[in-house]
Amino acid sequence: DQQVKQNSPSLSVQEGRISILNCDYTNSMFDYFLWYKKYPAEGPTFLISISSIKDKNEDGRFTVFLNKSAKHLSLHIVPSQPGDSAVYFCAVARGRGGTASKLTFGTGTRLQVTL
Amino acid sequence: GAGVSQSPSNKVTEKGKDVELRCDPISGHTALYWYRQSLGQGLEFLIYFQGNSAPDKSGLPSDRFSAERTGGSVSTLTIQRTQQEDSAVYLCAISGLYTDTQYFGPGTRLTVL
Numbered sequence: 390d391q392q393v394k395q396n397s398p399s400l401s402v403q404e405g406r407i408s409i410l411n412c413d414y415t416n417s418m419f420d421y422f423l424w425y426k427k428y429p430a431e432g433p434t435f436l437i438s439i440s441s442i443k444d445k446n447e448d449g450r451f452t453v454f455l456n457k458s459a460k461h462l463s464l465h466i467v468p469s470q471p472g473d474s475a476v477y478f479c480a481v482a483r484g485r486g487g488t489a490s491k492l493t494f495g496t497g498t499r500l501q502v503t504l
Numbered sequence: 505g506a507g508v509s510q511s512p513s514n515k516v517t518e519k520g521k522d523v524e525l526r527c528d529p530i531s532g533h534t535a536l537y538w539y540r541q542s543l544g545q546g547l548e549f550l551i552y553f554q555g556n557s558a559p560d561k562s563g564l565p566s567d568r569f570s571a572e573r574t575g576g577s578v579s580t581l582t583i584q585r586t587q588q589e590d591s592a593v594y595l596c597a598i599s600g601l602y603t604d605t606q607y608f609g610p611g612t613r614l615t616v617l
């Protein structure tokens with residue numbers, strides 16, 4: 390059973406507009422949430438994270454929102470740029486602060502930013 | 505990226521052969537992970553090592569899969585008697601002492617014919 394779902398396999402957004410990528414998870418025990426970006430033939434690159442004590446974390450053009458009651462996570466990219474075109478994975482974990490914990494990933498959303 | 509190299513970058517093998525995939529991380533990390541991504545799927549956790557603790561092998565799909573980490577650094581993932589369903593990109597990741605953020609290597613693309 391998929392514990393982390395990204396229901397949109399692909400998304401197309403015009404350059405300069407906002408990209409919103411969504412992720413849902415099933416287990417309320419998850420308390421650390423991350424977004425990774427992946428280009429073809431490369432490993433995933435860490436983008437941004439949020440812990441369960443927050444509902445928003447911002448880093449430049451990237452903002453992650455967490456709605457714990459809905460078990461929903463989203464990534465906003467604004468303004469979107471052509472270089473943002475990649476596959477985006479959300480990932481969740483239990484425990485942090487130096488404790489190694491495996492990540493459970495969603496299936497990814499392919500974002501294409503068009504000119 | 506972030507100090508993790510993997511070799512080979514591509515491996516083509518025949519069904520039934522054994523393969524070894526290598527992960528070479530920078531020093532100073534405390535935890536090392538293996539994941540795989542099959543075609544059209546998300547990343548699937550396989551195994552992780554942390555310090556001298558017993559590894560968490562809960563993600564290994566069968567007893568044909570094993571991994572070791574030597575000297576707390578280099579790790580090798582071994583797949584015995586490979587099957588076509590083992591075809592995937594195998595990714596290694598590391599995390600440090602003060603952060604759980606995992607940084608990934610470029611992966612090894614394994615194709616079993």
